[in-house]
Amino acid sequence: MSDLSVNETSSLLGWRLDASGALSQPPAPTLDLLLEPDAAEDLGLDNLLHLSAIGLVFKTPHDGRSFSLARRLRNAGFQGQLIGLGRLMPDQARHSVQSGLDALWLEDDLVQRHGIRAWQNALNVVVGSLYNQQRLSAEVAPRLAAPDIWRRRHNKAA
Amino acid sequence: MARNAHAYALSANDLLTGEQVFWSHQGRWCLSFEDALFSTEPQNLTPLGNAEEAANRVVGAALIPVDENRRPVELRDQRRLQGVSVAVRTTASEAASRPSAATLAQAA
Amino acid sequence: MYAYDQYDQAFVEQRAAEFREQIERRLSGALSEDEFKPLRLQNGLYLQLHAYMLRVAIPYGALNARQLRVLGDLADRYDKGYGHFTTRQNIQYNWTKLSDVADMIDALASVQMHAIQTSGNCIRNVTTDAYAGVAGDEWLDPRPSAELLRQWSSLHPEFAFLPRKFKIAVLGAAQDRAAMKFHDIGLWAKLDADGQPQYDIWVGGGQGRTPRVARLFQEAVPLADLLPTLDAMLRVYNLAGRRDNKYKARIKILIDEMGIEPYRLAVVEELARVDRDAFATAVGEYQRIAAQFETAQRPALQGQKVPEGSPEFRAWLQQNGLTHKVNGYAAVSVSLKTKGAIPGDASGAQMRAVADLAERYSAGEIRVSHRQNLVLPWVKLNDLETLYHALLEQDLAEANVGLVSDIIACPGLDYCALATARSIPVAQALSLRLRERERRQGPIEASLNISGCINACGHHHAANIGILGLNRSESETYQISLGGRADEGAKVGDILGPGFSQDQVPDVVETLLDTWQSLREDGEDFSQTYDRVGKQPFKEAVYV
Known part of the structure; x- marks a missing residue:
């Protein structure tokens, strides 16, 4: 299980980068679970599917396991919110959304260090620009409906 | 401390050009090993390298251990200072036929 | 060949713009080196011993003449007049500046090329047979x-x-x-x-x-x-x-x-x-x-015949040509392993010359092979001798593809920040020695690969004779392995024993070849002889 508790995270001063690209400072999200990649296998996928909000922890900018956890959860039919937390870069925001996350919850010093502008621009890369896009978050998908390149080429809906 | 090290120089790659640079007596980076500052106290050079990296002037700051004759004791440093072991194949005729920036911009 | 449509073009342009912006944030300090490193690597940019190195993708090794010309121009404008073709169908520029890279990427995008995922912990450039199609x-x-x-x-x-x-x-x-x-x-x-x-x-x-x-x-x-x-x-x-x-x-x-x-x-x-x-x-x-690929295939030709030509021409075609699936054509390799050359290196002028020849004689197509050579895949049989003479003028007609002098080598400690020993001078010394041996003996069909460190970019494990450069007590030492192969019978070579100095390597390799030639039975290649007799006779010959 995660070594961070949900309560600690809730008290953080932070920013939310939404899948639409909007950067704001709302109250911290309420999460049912903070999921660290090391703990994921032990928890069992079936035990997670009923949750309404899961925080996916990125321990370093080099560790992409939480992208795969997000994809696995979406593939398994997880309908709730997936929020990325931890040491992410603005350049990884599109990876997050494209892997099925809803938003990132960013600590203030991380946002300040990269600059607010970098985070505001982080999702200027259009999500629909991939050749082959897998399932997005149910909440995000209708707002980012640009089909992937293969669908556009072959006249298929997203 | 490296084995057989008598003193140390501080080296790095320049952030912009990637060229190997050395911390000099003048308190700035230089391109020539001849002008490098040699110190018997590496603990003074390491924080300097870290600070220069943090200031985004250089990348890969590292100490070069040298012997009494200021010759690097490690093979990698020796080879790096010698430069590539073959003549770079740029003939005069090729240099003359180099495309200009404008040609490339036009192609783009 | 595959040609980009508007989606492909927009894709590489968007990536080029993204990387330009990432470089700007690095230079401004908004990105630390620790953060920038995976981003630059995913765009093929390394920091080596003397400069930044940009690795450009040549997906599945296929190039058209216009693309090869731009690669040559990039070598001249942003490098020191040459590029290095690698074992994974990429080309590397060894002397680039961070401030130039965004412009280089734009120039690549203008001819439907990129450096996407030529490095980093991601899915790399997908490679294939240089003779595909x-x-x-x-x-x-x-x-x-x-x-x-x-x-x-x-x-x-x-x-x-x-x-x-x-x-x-x-x-x-x-x-x-x-x-x-x-x-x-x-x-x-x-x-x-x-x-x-x-x-x-x-x-x-x-x-x-x-x-x-x-x-x-x-x-x-x-x-x-x-x-x-x-x-x-x-x-x-x-x-x-x-x-x-x-x-x-x-x-x-x-x-x-x-x-x-x-x-x-x-x-x-x-x-x-x-x-x-x-x-x-x-x-x-x-x-x-x-x-798209089917459309680009050529129909069979009637009335094509290989010219009689000189013995040198016939030897070149025998060695560097490959049977074509379409009647009337040959596919020929352009060796980048002339006597004493740096394996895989080509000057900007050579790249432009090959691009011209491809337009004239090979339907405008060029391939890059994993053995660090170029291939002209669509040469009409009638044109072969004319092409041979044109290649001779560019010092690109060495008849040694697939021979022991067709050496694979990584850049080694001359350029690479990971290397433990130099590869290039060893490859050059061996090239001189082995080309001379081939002149005396005729074709010697064995593979010889050199890596400058254990990361094995020079594929030493997969060679009949593999050479691995190591640092032993701050001195370059070369460990030999035998019996590896990279083909459908792939096998990892066995380490022969203690290493040798750089000066000893050519003699050791000649001794190994002498031993093989004395032990081989009719029609055996190096691997077959080695698999039959094992390491011992080679060991005894070398460590006397």
Whole structure:
């Protein structure tokens, strides 16, 4: 299980980068679970599917396991919110959304260090620009409906 | 401390050009090993390298251990200072036929 | 050849703009080096001993003349007049500046090229047989599969921060000319009973400090299942691969530690969850791509005949030519291994000259081989002698492709920040010696590869004679291995014994060749003799 508790995270001063690209400072999200990649296998996928909000922890900018956890959860039919937390870069925001996350919850010093502008621009890369896009978050998908390149080429809906 | 090290120089790659640079007596980076500052106290050079990296002037700051004759004791440093072991194949005729920036911009 | 449409073009331009902005943020200090490093590596930018090095992708080794001309121009404008073709169908520029790289990427995008994922812990440039589409022993052109994989893997959001790099090669012929079994995933494309593509999937090959020949994962995977299967294979690896030690992070180690059967079961479980709808367009996309390659194929020609020519011409064609699948044509290799040359290096002028010759004699097409040579795939038989003479003028007509002097070598400690010893001077000394031996003896069909460190970019494990440069007590030492091979019978070589100094290497290699030639039976190649007699006679000959 995660070594961070949900309560600690809730008290953080932070920013939310939404899948639409909007950067704001709302109250911290309420999460049912903070999921660290090391703990994921032990928890069992079936035990997670009923949750309404899961925080996916990125321990370093080099560790992409939480992208795969997000994809696995979406593939398994997880309908709730997936929020990325931890040491992410603005350049990884599109990876997050494209892997099925809803938003990132960013600590203030991380946002300040990269600059607010970098985070505001982080999702200027259009999500629909991939050749082959897998399932997005149910909440995000209708707002980012640009089909992937293969669908556009072959006249298929997203 | 490296084995057989008598003193140390501080080296790095320049952030912009990637060229190997050395911390000099003048308190700035230089391109020539001849002008490098040699110190018997590496603990003074390491924080300097870290600070220069943090200031985004250089990348890969590292100490070069040298012997009494200021010759690097490690093979990698020796080879790096010698430069590539073959003549770079740029003939005069090729240099003359180099495309200009404008040609490339036009192609783009 | 495959030509970009507006989507492909917008894709590379968008990536070029993104990387330009990332460089600006690095220079402003908004990105630390620790953060910038994975971003620059994913765009092929390394920091080496003397400068930044930019590695440009040549997807499945295919180039048109315009592209090769731009590669030559980049060598002259931003490098010191040359580029280095690598074992994975890339070209490297060794002397670039961070401030120039964005302009270089723009120039590449203008001719439908890029440097996407030529490095980093992501899915790398997909490689294949340099003779794809023209080899006489081909069942299925592997290029449409490779292009499908290029598109699928490009900027893949989930697989951009894997435990370690991930290399995929695709084959479609009886003979393996792409070292497929030394890749993280190797795909051997074949036709099913209905003439549709299917794939044998091999997994866990690789070189480096723990060399492994790939193991068969699954046979006869239909095209419609290919991407879902790869998706599941990569996801299991991304989640379960080791991240505590970069030398144990490749998929080959995961499979060693987990076992191939448990890995297979994990993939089957993952595959059951994969959203098949997401991949519903893949077969149609494959067909769209394949149609482009089919259109570019040439019809058979009547009245073409190989000119009689000089003995030198005939020797060149015999050595550097390959039987073509279409009547009236030959595919010929342009050796970048002239006597004393740096393996894989070509000057800007040479690149432009080959581009001109490709336009005149090879339907404007060029290929880059994993043995660091170029290939002109569509030469009319009537044109062969004229082409030969034109190549002679450029010092590009060395008749040694596939011979022992056709040396593979990495840049080594002359350039590479990871290297432990130099490769280039060793390769040059051997080239001089072995070319002379071939002049005396005729063709010597054996492979000789040199790596400047244990990471094995010079494929030393996979050579009949492999040379590995090491640092022993701050002195360059060269360890020899024997009996490796990179073809369909892939095998990792055996270490012969203690290493040698740089000066000793040419004599040692000649002794090894003497020993092989004295022991070989009729028609045996080096591997066959070695497999029959073992290491001992070679060891006794060398360590007297």
